[in-house]
Amino acid sequence: MRFKKAFATIGLMSVAALALSGCADGGPTDANGGGNSATVDMPWTVAENVTLEGSPTFDAMQKRDKVVIGVKEDQPNLGYYDNVTQERSGFDVDVARWIAASLGFKEDQIEYKAIASANREQAIVNGDVDYYVGTYSINDKRKKEIDFAGPYFVTGQGLLVKKGDQDYQSLDELEGKKVCSATGSTPIQNIKTNFPGIKTEEFDLYSACVDSLKNGQVDAVTTDQAILIGYAAQDPEKLMVTTGPLLTEEQYGIGLPKGDDALRSHINELLTDGGDIWKKIFEKDLGNSGITVDQPKVDAY
């Protein structure tokens, strides 16, 4: 009898633990999730009675009365989840919110899913997310599996170093040094193929690279400059972005299920017509970071 009771307690506790961790993963799905305060100062309005002919993704959203958006949560000023205030912020997240609003979904009807870079295509193909906004570079290989709306932002490979370190202008100057980026990412592959003299380190998360930079394990972190600026802004005492020219050009797009042309042209139109809103979001999230970017022209392929 005593055993039964013990098991029941353990069972209850594990169910509770599961429920709790489930909440943490999905982000604020309920009305008091904390995201609501953000809607107040957003420069767009939630559309009403939206219809979108021939979009299976939109039909699915309406059926479940909720939109599921894939985002990043470890990139300050782009896609960031603050564990303390439980609020999501950043340029990418706001673009995602703007799109949701244009489809008639309020903040409390949005479910965010944090998905790591390596799993993005699969998440879209599986239908785990309706669309993905998170420093997602458009390239031809990805276009084989999914579709892209946009681009909504253009950046390129830059370098992050310790404050007071050399202000590198090109990768050649890093010969013999150690550079870090995310496992398998385009920047690290660029270095491996074109600059064999540079040593590389690869971690799953950029934040691990930034930690390695701070404790001297690596000499520089490289990836899209927009991401690096976010980290530099978080710790301006210790980190700085070099002023050298960007080493590549990356166009960020919104990842969509392949073949959903109706949804893609809807978002492309939204970006094309919403120049003012784009500018407002940019100023709010990235304005004081020092970079100035014009809204890129949408490439409606």
Add this chain to the structure above:
Amino acid sequence: MDVIFGNLDLWGTAIKNTLIVFAGGGAIALILGIVVGAMRVSPVPIARGVGTAYVNIIRNTPLTLVFFFFVLGYPALGLPRLSSLVLGIIAIGIYTATYVAEVLRAGINTVPVGQAEAARAIGLPFGQVMSLVVLPQAFRSVVPPMMSVFIALLKNTTIAAGFSVSELAALRATINDSGDRPGSPMEVLLCVALVFVVLVLLLSALQHRLEKKWRIVR
């Protein structure tokens, strides 16, 4: 097929690094495991205490945390700079050593007490009792569980991918993110799984041979 032949260079390094981590980690685990296993059955109370503490602390820590400590924490302590590959090997070796030690202790318990007593009676010191009489017999009886530990070690090498070791599990990210390398994530994953199945089958074959060769007739 493109996923293999279009990326041959990557597969080469990935398999090589996986085997390096496996061999290096395995060597550390075996040597350290024997030492710790012997400590746990030694007559010296301090040695027993240290052995028990080591096994209980490391074995109860998730491998990812051990990796975190060595690959990200170790450099922060200002100790001599080592490459991530070496740090990864140390992490996985130290972790697996606890399992080797426990398997070995189980093996030592199967050796009849009379064997150790007889060895002591003819005047052998503890080190020789262990290395000449007890351990050789213990090893024979633990071949299957020991091989399971090494198979687990082989599969645990995939965790090193998150800590800057470009081994098999890092392949997917690399191929996936590259604009001009053929292969979808699913294809890469299936091929990686296949490589692991082949490697594990090789280890199983080795286990079979050792079992046959070292069989004790009781």
